[in-house]
Amino acid sequence: MEQAYLTLADTVAGPSGPDNLFNYLLLGAFLFALGIFCMITRRNAIGVLMGVELILNAAGVNFVAFSRFGNRMGDSPGFDGQIFTLFIVVLAAAEAAVALALVLAVFQNRHSIDVTQADELKW
Amino acid sequence: MSAEGILFWVVFLFTASSAALVATTRNILHAAFALGLTFLGVSGIYLFLHADFVAAVQLIVYVGGIVVLIMFGIMFSSHSMESPGEEPRSKFSLMAGGLAALGIFAVLVLLIRALQVPLSDQNSAFDAIYQRTVAVAPGQKGLGHYLLGEYLLPFEVVSILILGALAGAISLIRKETTTE
Numbered sequence: 618m619e620q621a622y623l624t625l626a627d628t629v630a631g632p633s634g635p636d637n638l639f640n641y642l643l644l645g646a647f648l649f650a651l652g653i654f655c656m657i658t659r660r661n662a663i664g665v666l667m668g669v670e671l672i673l674n675a676a677g678v679n680f681v682a683f684s685r686f687g688n689r690m691g692d693s694p695g696f697d698g699q700i701f702t703l704f705i706v707v708l709a710a711a712e713a714a715v716a717l718a719l720v721l722a723v724f725q726n727r728h729s730i731d732v733t734q735a736d737e738l739k740w
Numbered sequence: 741m742s743a744e745g746i747l748f749w750v751v752f753l754f755t756a757s758s759a760a761l762v763a764t765t766r767n768i769l770h771a772a773f774a775l776g777l778t779f780l781g782v783s784g785i786y787l788f789l790h791a792d793f794v795a796a797v798q799l800i801v802y803v804g805g806i807v808v809l810i811m812f813g814i815m816f817s818s819h820s821m822e823s824p825g826e827e828p829r830s831k832f833s834l835m836a837g838g839l840a841a842l843g844i845f846a847v848l849v850l851l852i853r854a855l856q857v858p859l860s861d862q863n864s865a866f867d868a869i870y871q872r873t874v875a876v877a878p879g880q881k882g883l884g885h886y887l888l889g890e891y892l893l894p895f896e897v898v899s900i901l902i903l904g905a906l907a908g909a910i911s912l913i914r915k916e917t918t919t920e
Contacts, residue, residue: 634745635788639852640752644785646848647756648778650841651763657837658829661768663813667775670806671759674782677798685789687857695870696886699794702786703887706794706801707898711905713806717813718909724817 641682648675662720662730666713673709677702748788755781766828768814776807792880 631637648671655668684698724730758781761774779802786795869890873882887895 634741635748638855640748641785641789642852642855643849644752644755646845646852648759648782649848650845651759653844654837654841655763657840658763658833660829663810663817664768664771667762667771667810670775670802671762671778674779674802677794678782678785681786681789681791681794683857684791695866696873696883697866699791699883700886700891702791702794703797704894704898706797707902710801710806711902713809714909715905715912717809718912720813721816722912728819730817 638682638686641678641686645675645679645682648672648678660731660733662723662732662735663717665732666716666720669716670709670713673705677705680705751781751784751788755785768818769811772807772810772814775810776803779803779807793883 631639634640652668652671652675655671656665657668659665659668680698680701682698684695684701687695687698720730723735727735729735755778758774758777762771762778765771765774779798783795783798783803786792786798869886870882873885873889876882877885
């Protein structure tokens with residue numbers, strides 16, 4: 618059986634709205650770029666964490682979009698992408714807990730969570 | 741354009757504008773609220789992608805857990821409650837961040853346009869698993885069969901990881917507050 622491919626006809630030149638893979642990938646790319654901007658620009662450590670969460674969500678949207686459109690088995694979505702997104706959610710929760718514990722520990726010591734001021738290893 | 745199409749674009753723009761708010765607003769608490777709205781919008785996108793369970797988990801864990809956790813963190817780490825974390829950002833970092841974000845977005849859009857993803861050829865092992873599962877559990881029930889069948893090992897490992905993360909977080913905070 619010959620191999621089928623997802624191509625431009627399925628993305629940019631395809632149907633409009635929720636049936637087009639391109640829109641979901643575009644949203645994922647936009648969220649990713651905004652997460653990068655957040656991580657670079659924010660001075661508050663919790664603001665940097667928010668950028669990380671945006672990036673993780675962008676990856677999750679990509680996974681679920683490919684699970685919907687990349688499986689050509691009738692009309693049903695595959696499940697592998699959704700499983701990946703579930704694990705992303707779980708890992709993001711664990712990582713947010715640890716990151717916030719770190720931020721609070723730094724705040725208790727330094728009384729500031731400004732990342733531009735936390736530039737020494739030993740104080 | 742059908743009603744579903746219009747609703748999709750409404751959710752899309754809601755998510756995109758909330759994320760833009762997260763990145764640009766100066767007040768950190770406003771950013772946390774906007775992050776909650778972004779997660780809400782992403783949950784709606786998951787619903788459009790026929791991922792009902794993932795949408796529900798997104799709402800419960802992200803909006804109801806992580807955003808609340810972030811707000812607790814903001815409350816505990818701000819000096820005064822009137823102006824939680826207003827921060828002036830240097831022009832250099834804004835320009836560098838904008839450049840990086842624009843560059844990454846451009847590269848990603850170019851990659852999406854050049855997409856050539858090989859689809860399943862209905863003969864691989866993944867398809868056999870899928871057909872077997874869907875024959876037994878149609879609809880979203882198949883996700884449960886996947887989670888406790890093929891992906892049982894990552895499921896258990898992630899449970900242990902969460903336990904370790906919670907214990908680690910508590911130990912991080914405890915060390916700093918105990919006085920000898």
